[in-house]
Amino acid sequence: MPDLAYHAPDTIKQATDLLAANKGSRPLAGGTDLIVQMQSGRVAPVAIVDLKRIASLKEIREEAGYFAIGAAVPCTSLKNNKALVAEWPGVVEAANLIGSVQVRNRATMSGNLCNASPAADSVPALVAAGATAIVTGASGEREVPVEQIPTAPGKTSLADGEFVSEIRIPRQQKGGSDAYLRSIPRTEMDIAVVGAAASIVLDASGTCTSARIAVGAVAPTVLLVEDASKALVGSKLDDAAVAKAMAAVSAACNPIDDKRGTVAYRKAMAGVLAKRVIQIARERAGGN
């Protein structure tokens, strides 16, 4: 049996050094995906580099231009940051639909992103919010849009030895808000059949000046639906504009038939959920 090494570094530098030195090692944050995959035999890392002792990765920083959410911040903690909840209620809700309460006390958004599941709940909300990921490795760090991290189910654009150390979400604009909903057969502890997020900005007249609609579990990676944005921007989010956005979302979907849903049901639900998140985000943004 191969031995498994466990490291718990105190600094990002130590973490990147350990990841670089141990080919086939994996960073660990909440472990709610990694440990399950190790138990099932799907992955067999030679070493684990636990990020939870690194103080800077356990914080949410409120910068002038963005929120910085450390890679080891559990989803439950997001609910304790009043500014984040006020500005991005949809992101916080999305992260707090993952798994169960016990899972969310460990699970992190960075982990949810890097697990690269098309059905990850927090990712559509992060994409709609225009979030970026700080990717850290031995050669330094780079900032990339979150939608560029997962490239296919279970696959990411991270190079060997790199990890996402931080997620940055821009400060909310005046008149802006967001929402996330998912479709599951029961009420919790499930995987999204479809997930949809909307980030909306309204001007003083109630006209939509920005709209980002993202859907999950309907394609190999989360989709940002540009045609839905086009249908909404410039409108007052009236029924006709929303119907156009729904149609754009359904048309953009490229889902599979599997045990969790059929192609037809997923396409239809993507539209329905898009409509609902647009309505919720509009209300939160102060629209009627």
Place this chain on the structure above:
Amino acid sequence: MNAPEPKDAFKVVGTRPIRPDGVEKVTGKAIFGTDYKAANMLHGAIVRSPHPHARIKSIDTSKAEAVPGVKAVITGADFPSLEDIIVRMGESSGSTVDISTNIMAKDTAYYDGHAVAAIAAVTRQAALEAARLVEVDYEILPHVIEMCDAFAADATKIKAAINTVGLGEGEQGRPNASLKFTSAKGVAAAAMANAVHVVSGHYSLKPVHQGYIEPHAAVAAWKADGKLDVWCSSQGQFDVRGLTASVLHLEIGNVRVMPLEIGGGFGGKTTIYLEPVAALLSKKSGQPVRVAMTREEVFRATGPAPGGEIDVKLGADADGKLVSAEIEFQYSSGAFGGGDAWAGVMHSVNHYAIEDYKVTGWNVLCNMPKHAAYRAPGAPQINFAVESAMNDLADKIGIDPIELRLKSAVKPGDPSMMGSKFGEIGLIECLEAAKAHPHYSAPLGKNQARGFACGTWMNYGGPSTASVSLADDGSVLVTEGNPDIGGSRASMALMAAETLGVPYEKVNVTIADTSSIGYSMVTGGSRTTYATGIAVIEAAKAVINILRERAAKMWETDVANIEWIDGSAVCTDADNAGKSFTLAQIAAKAGATGGPIAFENGVNPLQHLPGYGAHICDVEVDKETGNVSVVRYTVVQDVGRAIHPAYVEGQMQGGAVQGIGWALNEAYIYNKDGRLDNAGFLDYRIPVASDMPMIDTVMVEKPNPGHPYGVKGVGEVPIVPPLAAVGTAVSRAVGKPMRSLPISPDKVYAALNGG
């Protein structure tokens, strides 16, 4: 037997004390199946077939045996041969052959997950590593999983030896049918032709798993003297002993089974899967061996309850009284014979008085695990069809669904489908209580609808043993042989305390191993509080007689002069009139008056009565997504007499929740290669707490004259009516009949959008 005592005479029966096993369980200290450890214990792992149907050409275990730490490897060849079982057991060999084959494939794997080999090693990791290195050469055979494929007249026969039992003269069977059973009275077809109102429909249900939270686990120690010790969680250590002894060709007395706490069974732990595997690994390695299933193994290799395809036709006269029922159905039984068709037939219209009926059920084999009992086995499926049709009939006639049922509901003295007359049953009382319940007439909100259904389960009594003994400080010790799956320690303590006249807290209940007390049948069939309760009450009464004799000795009088009143012996003879000794005072003198005070009692009571339930369900349907929420649910049930009302209510609520899960989301999903695609609780969706409203309960108490305290079985009835109650509510909300379970959101969406 005397009529039950009136309710107001009870001192502790009907109260709600904390269960004796509660603190250990909620603090995580109780020892369940996987918790038990023996010294020098090895860890097992099982190699399972990835194919739903394949001939095993050869198995090479040499690489597995070479893994460091591996102490034993077994295959089907290590089991006593099936031919030997047939020779030894003669006509009764069939079920043992099936159980042995199901535990470990011999020449053929019959389903995805069928065990083909097992390993014991010093660590679980080494055992798993070795399991991966077992090389099995399979010849893949055609498989059949769906009922419609399995029952077809030209279906691929999954076993050469299948013959349809129960056919009439010259009648053709089906390739995979093991039984055709009909119960008929009068001339159903003629009565149907004369009916004024007729409804019919076809109903489908998928196989479902019992969904117990604790996976199966067993530790076995094959001792140097050739005797076997087993520690496991089950619904009955005595039947684990008997089945294990049969499969391994051991004398029953040489097998001792120690019961551990059980984390749910619902019928699925009335059989064995691991005990002979652990035993043979122990025999080969010379060390105790634990074999435990993962959740995936539980789904792939245990359960399920049968799926069903059901055609039902009901006829009523102008008033709505049922005049005929014509029903034919098929139940799947997995890759082995047996099955629930008989029970399905007998619970189809056993709650209605109908002069003419014909009900036929088939057991059909398919490439799935051997079917296992699940709470009221065979009844929920047929009830779904019959009660849904009853609601259609009510709509057709334009009559209230409960009024319709009251016209045909069985009452004491009516003949049952079994041929006997019903005793003091309480269906009418349940229907009337449901009708009077505020829920039944409460207004409904937008997109909401209501469903109603009633149902029955026969219940059982049967053999049980219990002993009552006293310690010299007056402690009462009740020892019984039924694992506690629903609060039965508390019920036994209450009945013993009531009989003896002592506080509940004075009674300690132990569930003994198979060598420490006489036989008790499994905890199942809603039999334990009834039958084992009688054993406890009678043993306590015998102890009272011993206490009276000892008191008579202490007063030097005749035992006829001693009465037992409120936990004390009271003297009535002239010399000591009115004097009394408490139970504790007599127990303290036991040594001087004749020795230890104890009585063991074996009983076989069969005056159990069937149970009845009436369920009201409100659902709300999201018309855009097809999601169904159960927004209000009420269970009305005749419980005879509730010994511990909180645990009776718990049974009513738990049964309803399992039925709701069956109706809305639970189903096995097999892929085109015949492999189970949802072997876990993520995609096998039992309800979670947030899915459920508070399940309201109404206990109707119509005592059973065949039990000293009026007990009727309560555990199984509550899973029977929910399928039709939920299905009807959703059908009404959607505006179309939803006759195929589970009624998942995509099916509702399709129905709402012209599907």
